[in-house]
Amino acid sequence: MSDLELREELCSNLAKWCEANIEPHMEHDDAEGKFRLDLFQGLGSQGYAGITLPEAYGGAGLSYLDYVAALETIAKYSVAYSVTLSVSSMVQTIINEYGNEKQKQKYLPKLTSGEEIGAFALSESHSGSDAASLKTTAKKTEGGYILNGTKMWITSAGVAKTYIVMARTGGEGAKGVSAFIVRDGDKGFTYGKAEKKMGWKASPTRELVFENCFVSEENLLLKEGEGFSVAMGGLDRGRIAIGSIGVGCAQRALDEAIKYSLGRVQFRQPIFDFQGLQFMMSEMACEVEASRLLVQRAAELVDQKKSSPKLSSMAKMKATDTAMYVTTEAVQIHGGVGYTSEYPVERFMRDAKVLQIVEGTNQIQKVVIARQLKKEYSL
Ligand code: CAA
Numbered sequence: 001m002s003d004l005e006l007r008e009e010l011c012s013n014l015a016k017w018c019e020a021n022i023e024p025h026m027e028h029d030d031a032e033g034k035f036r037l038d039l040f041q042g043l044g045s046q047g048y049a050g051i052t053l054p055e056a057y058g059g060a061g062l063s064y065l066d067y068v069a070a071l072e073t074i075a076k077y078s079v080a081y082s083v084t085l086s087v088s089s090m091v092q093t094i095i096n097e098y099g100n101e102k103q104k105q106k107y108l109p110k111l112t113s114g115e116e117i118g119a120f121a122l123s124e125s126h127s128g129s130d131a132a133s134l135k136t137t138a139k140k141t142e143g144g145y146i147l148n149g150t151k152m153w154i155t156s157a158g159v160a161k162t163y164i165v166m167a168r169t170g171g172e173g174a175k176g177v178s179a180f181i182v183r184d185g186d187k188g189f190t191y192g193k194a195e196k197k198m199g200w201k202a203s204p205t206r207e208l209v210f211e212n213c214f215v216s217e218e219n220l221l222l223k224e225g226e227g228f229s230v231a232m233g234g235l236d237r238g239r240i241a242i243g244s245i246g247v248g249c250a251q252r253a254l255d256e257a258i259k260y261s262l263g264r265v266q267f268r269q270p271i272f273d274f275q276g277l278q279f280m281m282s283e284m285a286c287e288v289e290a291s292r293l294l295v296q297r298a299a300e301l302v303d304q305k306k307s308s309p310k311l312s313s314m315a316k317m318k319a320t321d322t323a324m325y326v327t328t329e330a331v332q333i334h335g336g337v338g339y340t341s342e343y344p345v346e347r348f349m350r351d352a353k354v355l356q357i358v359e360g361t362n363q364i365q366k367v368v369i370a371r372q373l374k375k376e377y378s379l
Pocket of ligand 1: 120122123155174228230232235309357358367368
């Protein structure tokens with residue numbers, strides 16, 4: 001079997017699993033804001049929780065192209081579970097890439113198996129886009145560090161067990177930031193406010209509160225002052241993953257719009273047959289395909305060890321803008337019922353919005369792209 005055939009088989013099995021296990025819950029869980037750990041662990045037991053990680057740490061050892069295809073597939077059923085998986089995978093990538101052998105042995109197997117979830121804690125109330133201005137401190141003490149501060153908008157906070165936390169060990173700016181592995185249950189680490197969100201309702205988002213929380217020096221990733229690079233390196237990959245979730249979200253909305261318009265009769269013909277709607281759906285389909293190709297190109301570069309922050313940011317920006325555009329048009333094509341929870345398109349439209357914001361707003365992606373362009377043209 002070729003790599004492509006294997007990937008298609010992986011996605012077809014995954015789609016069947018999502019259809020049987022995730023889809024039946026989504027309308028209810030979205031309304032109730034309910035996250036099901038057993039569903040996440042189910043994805044893990046099917047082998048999808050550590051797709052790209054080496055088999056030595058319990059991963060599937062597959063490519064980044066396989067990974068983005070899987071995330072796209074899950075997002076067609078639930079953006080929330082796809083995001084949970086992508087953030088947990090970003091944590092694994094960070095530990096695998098920047099962790100030492102002891103850290104990898106200790107933390108990776110439970111994440112790759114899906115038994116546990118990982119979370120990434122960079123943002124704070126006054127430090128969102130300007131991530132290097134974060135204020136949480138990590139003061140050196142005997143055998144480790146004392147963490148104080150509050151992290152905000154943390155995906156999977158409260159349900160995750162392993163957290164990558166960026167905190168300040170040095171002076172102002174990026175060079176003063178270090179990255180730590182912190183565990184649920186560590187003394188001095190509690191959860192704050194749970195956010196009430198427009199979308200991603202089945203994915204918990206909460207604050208992390210550190211009050212004199214001791215973290216052993218064994219849990220420092222790389223060296224003091226290298227934490228900002230750890231975070232940015234993780235985001236370089238994570239942004240491609242968010243792009244693939246955007247593609248899945250958009251594809252589902254497009255599928256729903258086409259099916260609905262073929263069945264809905266007005267003025268004695270299916271509304272699909274009106275050229276105005278055909279043009280809308282042709283443009284939507286074109287944008288979805290273009291976004292998928294850009295995400296795949298960025299993923300291919302990761303597989304070829306030529307990872308490019310420029311392509312990651314392009315993929316994230318293009319695919320998530322597409323998700324917003326396509327889901328909005330899909331609601332429009334459904335008309336009045338599209339605005340009700342009777343049809344899934346309104347959920348996908350709400351879920352699309354925050355894809356344009358997380359892991360760096362799409363304006364920040366433009367900053368990253370422009371900086372890379374300047375570098376390339378200044379050589
Ligand atoms: N890889 C590795 N290291 C990098 C890097 C990269 N891609 N980019 C920067 N660095 C390191 C470098 O060491 C750099 O120093 P040099 O310039 O000496 O090489 C240092 O970081 C500082 O870099 P910048 O000067 O570029 O830093 P900046 O303050 O100008 O910020 C930024 C750059 C791109 C705007 C960054 O702040 C950023 O990405 N902001 C957005 C924050 C973000 O994405 N937050 C996401 C939160 S997580 C989330 O949303 C997940 C979720 O739950 C779903």
